[in-house]
Amino acid sequence: MYKHILISTDGSDVAQRGVDHGLSLAKSLDAKVTVITVTEPFPFHASAAGGGWVPLPGDISGYEEGQKKAAEKLLATVRESAARIGVSADVLHVPDARPAEAIVEAAKAQECSLIVMASHSRRSLGRLLLGSQTSEVLAHSPVPVLVVR
Template sequence: MYTHLLIATDGSELADKGVAQGLALASRLGATVTFVNVTEPFPLFAWGGAMAGYAAGDELAAYKEEAGRFAREVLDKCKASADLANVRAKVVHIEDKKPAEAILELSQAQGCDLIVMASHGRRGLGRLLLGSQTAEVLSFTEIPVLVVR
Protein backbone atom coordinates (compact mmCIF):
# COMPACT_ATOMS: atom_id res chain seq x y z
CA MET A 1 0.00 0.00 0.00
CA TYR A 2 2.16 2.89 1.25
CA THR A 3 5.93 2.43 1.32
CA HIS A 4 7.33 5.92 1.98
CA LEU A 5 5.57 8.43 4.23
CA LEU A 6 6.47 12.11 4.50
CA ILE A 7 5.58 13.34 7.98
CA ALA A 8 5.59 17.11 8.39
CA THR A 9 6.08 18.62 11.84
CA ASP A 10 6.42 22.10 13.26
CA GLY A 11 7.18 20.77 16.73
CA SER A 12 3.79 21.70 18.17
CA GLU A 13 1.70 19.46 20.39
CA LEU A 14 -0.77 18.99 17.55
CA ALA A 15 2.01 18.09 15.10
CA ASP A 16 3.22 15.50 17.63
CA LYS A 17 -0.14 13.75 17.18
CA GLY A 18 0.51 13.63 13.45
CA VAL A 19 3.97 12.21 14.06
CA ALA A 20 2.55 9.51 16.34
CA GLN A 21 -0.19 8.56 13.85
CA GLY A 22 2.25 8.52 10.95
CA LEU A 23 4.73 6.35 12.84
CA ALA A 24 2.00 3.92 13.91
CA LEU A 25 0.90 3.56 10.29
CA ALA A 26 4.47 3.21 9.01
CA SER A 27 5.19 0.55 11.63
CA ARG A 28 2.16 -1.50 10.60
CA LEU A 29 2.95 -1.19 6.91
CA GLY A 30 6.72 -1.61 7.15
CA ALA A 31 7.08 1.76 5.44
CA THR A 32 10.01 4.19 5.45
CA VAL A 33 9.49 7.69 6.85
CA THR A 34 10.96 11.07 6.03
CA PHE A 35 10.33 13.71 8.69
CA VAL A 36 10.40 17.32 7.57
CA ASN A 37 10.54 20.59 9.47
CA VAL A 38 10.38 23.82 7.49
CA THR A 39 11.70 27.22 8.53
CA GLU A 40 9.88 30.07 6.85
CA PRO A 41 11.82 33.00 5.36
CA PHE A 42 12.86 35.77 7.73
CA PRO A 43 10.26 38.59 7.62
CA LEU A 44 12.40 41.45 6.29
CA PHE A 45 9.36 43.70 5.80
CA ALA A 46 9.23 44.18 9.57
CA TRP A 47 12.35 46.34 9.51
CA GLY A 48 12.40 49.96 8.36
CA GLY A 49 14.55 53.07 8.63
CA ALA A 50 18.14 53.93 7.77
CA MET A 51 19.69 51.20 9.94
CA ALA A 52 17.33 48.47 8.76
CA GLY A 53 19.98 46.53 6.83
CA TYR A 54 22.33 46.32 9.79
CA ALA A 55 19.66 45.48 12.35
CA ALA A 56 18.01 42.97 10.06
CA GLY A 57 21.38 41.31 9.39
CA ASP A 58 21.94 40.68 13.09
CA GLU A 59 18.37 39.52 13.58
CA LEU A 60 18.57 37.31 10.49
CA ALA A 61 21.65 35.53 11.85
CA ALA A 62 19.95 35.02 15.22
CA TYR A 63 16.77 33.81 13.48
CA LYS A 64 18.64 31.26 11.36
CA GLU A 65 20.64 30.00 14.33
CA GLU A 66 17.56 29.57 16.52
CA ALA A 67 15.56 27.99 13.68
CA GLY A 68 18.33 25.48 13.06
CA ARG A 69 18.58 24.63 16.75
CA PHE A 70 14.81 24.22 17.02
CA ALA A 71 14.60 22.06 13.88
CA ARG A 72 17.40 19.77 15.13
CA GLU A 73 15.60 19.39 18.46
CA VAL A 74 12.25 18.59 16.83
CA LEU A 75 13.69 16.23 14.23
CA ASP A 76 15.95 14.44 16.73
CA LYS A 77 12.84 13.73 18.83
CA CYS A 78 11.04 12.37 15.75
CA LYS A 79 13.99 10.17 14.79
CA ALA A 80 14.19 8.79 18.34
CA SER A 81 10.47 7.94 18.21
CA ALA A 82 10.97 6.19 14.86
CA ASP A 83 13.89 4.19 16.25
CA LEU A 84 11.75 3.07 19.20
CA ALA A 85 9.03 1.95 16.78
CA ASN A 86 11.59 0.14 14.56
CA VAL A 87 10.70 2.39 11.61
CA ARG A 88 13.41 3.37 9.12
CA ALA A 89 13.46 7.15 9.07
CA LYS A 90 15.46 10.12 7.96
CA VAL A 91 15.07 13.79 8.79
CA VAL A 92 15.13 16.88 6.61
CA HIS A 93 15.19 20.55 7.62
CA ILE A 94 14.27 22.96 4.84
CA GLU A 95 15.09 26.64 5.30
CA ASP A 96 13.62 29.77 3.75
CA LYS A 97 10.51 28.25 2.18
CA LYS A 98 6.82 28.32 2.80
CA PRO A 99 5.89 25.05 4.53
CA ALA A 100 3.32 23.88 1.96
CA GLU A 101 5.69 24.54 -0.93
CA ALA A 102 8.54 22.69 0.80
CA ILE A 103 6.32 19.73 1.71
CA LEU A 104 5.04 19.38 -1.85
CA GLU A 105 8.52 19.64 -3.40
CA LEU A 106 10.08 17.20 -0.94
CA SER A 107 7.29 14.64 -1.31
CA GLN A 108 7.94 14.56 -5.06
CA ALA A 109 11.73 14.56 -4.77
CA GLN A 110 11.70 11.69 -2.25
CA GLY A 111 9.06 9.64 -4.10
CA CYS A 112 6.71 9.64 -1.12
CA ASP A 113 3.33 8.00 -1.55
CA LEU A 114 1.59 9.53 1.50
CA ILE A 115 1.91 12.86 3.31
CA VAL A 116 1.00 12.95 7.00
CA MET A 117 0.38 16.30 8.66
CA ALA A 118 -1.69 17.90 11.38
CA SER A 119 -4.30 20.62 11.01
CA HIS A 120 -5.94 22.91 13.52
CA GLY A 121 -9.16 22.73 11.53
CA ARG A 122 -9.72 26.49 11.62
CA ARG A 123 -12.64 27.84 9.67
CA GLY A 124 -13.87 31.19 8.46
CA LEU A 125 -11.92 34.32 9.33
CA GLY A 126 -9.36 32.45 11.45
CA ARG A 127 -8.39 30.31 8.49
CA LEU A 128 -8.32 33.31 6.18
CA LEU A 129 -6.10 35.36 8.49
CA LEU A 130 -3.81 32.57 9.67
CA GLY A 131 -3.74 30.59 6.45
CA SER A 132 -3.61 26.85 6.25
CA GLN A 133 -0.54 25.01 5.07
CA THR A 134 -2.54 21.77 5.19
CA ALA A 135 -5.24 23.20 2.92
CA GLU A 136 -2.59 24.36 0.46
CA VAL A 137 -0.93 20.93 0.41
CA LEU A 138 -4.34 19.29 -0.12
CA SER A 139 -5.06 21.65 -3.00
CA PHE A 140 -1.86 21.02 -4.92
CA THR A 141 -0.66 17.50 -4.15
CA GLU A 142 -1.13 14.53 -6.41
CA ILE A 143 -0.62 11.96 -3.64
CA PRO A 144 -2.86 11.11 -0.66
CA VAL A 145 -2.67 13.17 2.52
CA LEU A 146 -3.53 11.91 6.00
CA VAL A 147 -4.70 14.90 8.05
CA VAL A 148 -4.58 14.49 11.82
CA ARG A 149 -6.51 16.70 14.26
Protein backbone atom coordinates in the same frame (compact mmCIF):
# COMPACT_ATOMS: atom_id res chain seq x y z
CA MET B 1 0.07 0.42 -0.70
CA TYR B 2 2.11 3.23 0.91
CA LYS B 3 5.83 2.53 0.61
CA HIS B 4 7.27 5.91 1.62
CA ILE B 5 5.49 8.24 4.04
CA LEU B 6 6.40 11.90 4.43
CA ILE B 7 5.45 13.14 7.90
CA SER B 8 5.34 16.88 8.47
CA THR B 9 5.86 18.57 11.83
CA ASP B 10 6.30 22.06 13.18
CA GLY B 11 6.96 20.87 16.71
CA SER B 12 3.54 21.80 18.10
CA ASP B 13 1.45 19.48 20.24
CA VAL B 14 -1.10 19.16 17.44
CA ALA B 15 1.61 18.31 14.91
CA GLN B 16 2.88 15.65 17.31
CA ARG B 17 -0.44 13.82 16.94
CA GLY B 18 0.26 13.68 13.20
CA VAL B 19 3.80 12.43 13.82
CA ASP B 20 2.58 9.71 16.19
CA HIS B 21 -0.12 8.60 13.77
CA GLY B 22 2.25 8.64 10.80
CA LEU B 23 4.90 6.61 12.61
CA SER B 24 2.34 4.03 13.75
CA LEU B 25 1.00 3.75 10.21
CA ALA B 26 4.52 3.35 8.83
CA LYS B 27 5.26 0.60 11.34
CA SER B 28 2.11 -1.31 10.45
CA LEU B 29 2.82 -0.99 6.72
CA ASP B 30 6.59 -1.48 7.01
CA ALA B 31 6.95 1.76 5.06
CA LYS B 32 9.95 4.03 4.72
CA VAL B 33 9.60 7.33 6.62
CA THR B 34 10.91 10.81 6.04
CA VAL B 35 10.06 13.46 8.61
CA ILE B 36 10.13 17.06 7.41
CA THR B 37 10.12 20.37 9.22
CA VAL B 38 10.16 23.70 7.46
CA THR B 39 11.38 26.98 8.88
CA GLU B 40 10.23 30.20 7.34
CA PRO B 41 12.47 33.12 6.32
CA PHE B 42 13.29 35.95 8.68
CA PRO B 43 10.02 37.79 9.32
CA PHE B 44 10.97 41.10 7.75
CA HIS B 45 7.98 43.33 7.15
CA ALA B 46 8.17 46.18 4.67
CA SER B 47 6.29 48.45 7.05
CA ALA B 48 9.04 48.03 9.64
CA ALA B 49 11.56 49.81 7.41
CA GLY B 50 9.21 52.79 7.21
CA GLY B 51 9.22 52.93 10.98
CA GLY B 52 12.99 53.24 11.12
CA TRP B 53 13.84 49.62 11.91
CA VAL B 54 16.02 47.67 9.53
CA PRO B 55 17.35 44.27 10.57
CA LEU B 56 21.10 43.98 10.83
CA PRO B 57 22.93 41.03 9.30
CA GLY B 58 23.45 39.69 12.83
CA ASP B 59 19.70 39.75 13.45
CA ILE B 60 19.07 37.64 10.37
CA SER B 61 21.95 35.20 10.93
CA GLY B 62 20.96 34.82 14.60
CA TYR B 63 17.40 34.06 13.59
CA GLU B 64 18.54 31.53 10.98
CA GLU B 65 20.92 29.82 13.42
CA GLY B 66 18.17 29.63 16.04
CA GLN B 67 15.76 28.14 13.52
CA LYS B 68 18.37 25.58 12.45
CA LYS B 69 19.09 24.52 16.04
CA ALA B 70 15.39 24.24 16.87
CA ALA B 71 14.79 22.14 13.73
CA GLU B 72 17.71 19.84 14.52
CA LYS B 73 16.44 19.31 18.06
CA LEU B 74 12.89 18.66 16.88
CA LEU B 75 13.98 16.19 14.20
CA ALA B 76 16.32 14.37 16.60
CA THR B 77 13.43 13.93 19.02
CA VAL B 78 11.17 12.56 16.28
CA ARG B 79 13.92 10.22 15.06
CA GLU B 80 14.31 8.89 18.63
CA SER B 81 10.53 8.39 18.93
CA ALA B 82 10.55 6.46 15.67
CA ALA B 83 13.44 4.28 16.79
CA ARG B 84 11.63 3.45 20.04
CA ILE B 85 8.79 1.85 18.08
CA GLY B 86 11.11 0.18 15.58
CA VAL B 87 10.77 2.60 12.66
CA SER B 88 13.78 4.01 10.86
CA ALA B 89 13.17 7.62 9.90
CA ASP B 90 15.14 9.94 7.68
CA VAL B 91 14.81 13.60 8.59
CA LEU B 92 14.72 16.73 6.46
CA HIS B 93 14.92 20.39 7.44
CA VAL B 94 13.98 22.89 4.74
CA PRO B 95 15.00 26.40 5.81
CA ASP B 96 13.71 29.71 4.49
CA ALA B 97 10.67 28.29 2.74
CA ARG B 98 6.90 28.38 2.78
CA PRO B 99 5.82 25.18 4.56
CA ALA B 100 3.15 23.94 2.13
CA GLU B 101 5.36 24.43 -0.92
CA ALA B 102 8.32 22.74 0.75
CA ILE B 103 6.21 19.76 1.85
CA VAL B 104 4.79 19.22 -1.64
CA GLU B 105 8.24 19.58 -3.24
CA ALA B 106 9.77 17.16 -0.74
CA ALA B 107 7.04 14.60 -1.43
CA LYS B 108 7.89 14.80 -5.14
CA ALA B 109 11.68 14.77 -4.67
CA GLN B 110 11.60 11.91 -2.16
CA GLU B 111 9.08 9.95 -4.27
CA CYS B 112 6.71 9.63 -1.31
CA SER B 113 3.43 7.80 -1.69
CA LEU B 114 1.64 9.51 1.23
CA ILE B 115 1.90 12.72 3.22
CA VAL B 116 0.79 12.69 6.86
CA MET B 117 0.22 15.99 8.62
CA ALA B 118 -1.88 17.51 11.34
CA SER B 119 -4.30 20.34 10.87
CA HIS B 120 -4.46 23.11 13.38
CA SER B 121 -5.47 26.61 12.61
CA ARG B 122 -8.58 28.50 11.77
CA ARG B 123 -7.49 31.60 9.93
CA SER B 124 -10.47 32.33 7.71
CA LEU B 125 -14.01 31.28 6.91
CA GLY B 126 -12.84 29.17 3.97
CA ARG B 127 -10.57 27.19 6.25
CA LEU B 128 -12.75 26.49 9.25
CA LEU B 129 -11.85 22.82 9.33
CA LEU B 130 -8.27 22.82 8.09
CA GLY B 131 -5.23 24.98 8.65
CA SER B 132 -4.00 27.10 5.77
CA GLN B 133 -0.82 25.07 5.20
CA THR B 134 -2.80 21.84 5.25
CA SER B 135 -5.27 23.29 2.75
CA GLU B 136 -2.43 24.26 0.42
CA VAL B 137 -0.82 20.83 0.65
CA LEU B 138 -4.17 19.19 -0.10
CA ALA B 139 -4.67 21.45 -3.11
CA HIS B 140 -1.23 20.84 -4.63
CA SER B 141 -0.06 17.41 -3.49
CA PRO B 142 0.64 14.83 -6.17
CA VAL B 143 -0.01 12.03 -3.65
CA PRO B 144 -2.69 11.28 -1.04
CA VAL B 145 -2.62 13.36 2.15
CA LEU B 146 -3.73 11.96 5.50
CA VAL B 147 -4.86 14.80 7.75
CA VAL B 148 -4.78 14.04 11.47
CA ARG B 149 -7.03 16.07 13.77
